[in-house]
Amino acid sequence: MTTAFLTKTSVLAACLLGAATPAFAQQASGPPVPIDRNVLHVQVILDHLGFGPGVLDGRGGQSLVAALKGFQEAKGLPITGKSDPQTMRALYPYRAARPTVTIALTPDMLAGPFVNPLPKDPAKQAELPSLGYRTVMEKLGEMFHTTPAVIMALNAPGTRLAPGTKVVFPNALPSSRAYDEKLTPEWRATLTMLNVDATQPQADHVVVDKSDSVLRVLDKNDKLIAQFSATMGSSHDPLPLGTWTIKGADYNPKFHFNPALFWDAKKGQQKEMLPPGPNGPVGVVWLDLSKPHYGIHGTPSPETIGRAESHGCIRLTNWDAARLSMMVKPGTKAKFQA
Structure with missing residues (x-):
């Protein structure tokens, strides 16, 4: 097998080799992306408030527009989808959530296992012990709700991926990590790694709105309390409209x-049980629905949320899917509408 499976020990050993320690530029492909720090600040605040703007990248786009509309609805503001003066005044009390944070890398942040290259063939994936991140930079991107390209743009390309190195990240740090002790240690570790806040509002029901490409979380009074950009359905596997139960x-x-169950499966492919991991087809969490074979889940490609198609299920970024899992419980209604 040509796939390289790097353990925590091998990553730490590499970090101790000095010159052999990889730099950002070795793990982030493409040129640095332009970042508007004012836009990034708005994204960070919305992310903290539960109106997920997708990837924190300091750039506008449909996910930011949707997040602003959700925030405006929740605050009773005119719904413009823009950072207009009224919206900026409503965001101002939350300005303490600064756009970036500087953190010294720790061994845990740099630890694998990593799988690079990650095979596309399900049969080859089934042979692996996990579908982990490909690189440290990919892991750091998910930790801080962004991408390797954004991290590289915020830092010097030669920054070393080594313990103690100070790195600037989008500020996705949670206010609390006091997760429910009833959750397994493994899941609490995932929530910690993804910087998911332990304090979340509780949903009465959720609405998946195809026209806006969002998943809306509402309380018993039908008030919007959180919203996430989502990918849902395709021409081959349309969103199953109706009311279902989580x-x-x-x-x-x-x-x-x-x-x-996959229209695009290749001839001759067999059933396979794929191992867990953030780069698995459903990411870090699966919320099972009463509609057979359908669920709300994470994704290995957060940058595609709201832009690509799915096999009928509802995909969120891994961090938003993990956050949503803390808002719902068995029996929560999920309405899918056009």
Whole structure:
């Protein structure tokens, strides 16, 4: 097998080699992306408030517009989808959530396992112990709700991926990590790694709105309390309209690949049980729905949320899917509408 599976020990050993320690530029492809820090500040505040703007990248786009509309609705403001003066005044009390934070890298932040290259063939994926991140930079991107390109743009390309190195990240740090002790240690570790806040509002029901490409979280008074950009359905697998029930959550799930359920499966592919991992087909969490074979789940490609198609299910970024899992419970209604 050509896939390289790097353990925590091997990553730390590499970090101790000095000159052999990789730099940002070695793990982030493409040129640095332009970042507007004022836009990044708005994104960070919205992310902290539960109106997920997708990837924190300091750039405008449909996910930021949707997040602003959600925030404006929740605050009773004119719904413009813009950072207009009224909206900026409403965001001002939350300005303490600064746009960036500087953190010294720790061994845990740099630890794998890593799988690079990650095979696309489900049969090859099934042979792996996990579907982990490809690189340290990919892991750091998810930790701080961004991408390797954004991290590189905020830092010098030669910055070393070594313990103690100070790195500037988008400020996705939570206010609390006091997670429910009933959750497994493994899932609490995932929540910690993804910087998911332990304090979340509780949903009465959720609405998946195809026209806006968002998942809306509402309380018993039908008030919007959180919102996330989402990918849902396609021409081959349309969103199953109607009202369903969230049956439960599977944390860090394995994935049963059944080619009979995938229109784009290749001829000759067999059923496979894929190992868990953030780069698995459903990311770090699966919220099972009463509609057979459908769920709300994470994704290995956060930058595609709201832009790509799905096989009928509802995909969120891994950090938003993890956050949503703390807002819902078995029996929570999920309405899917056009």
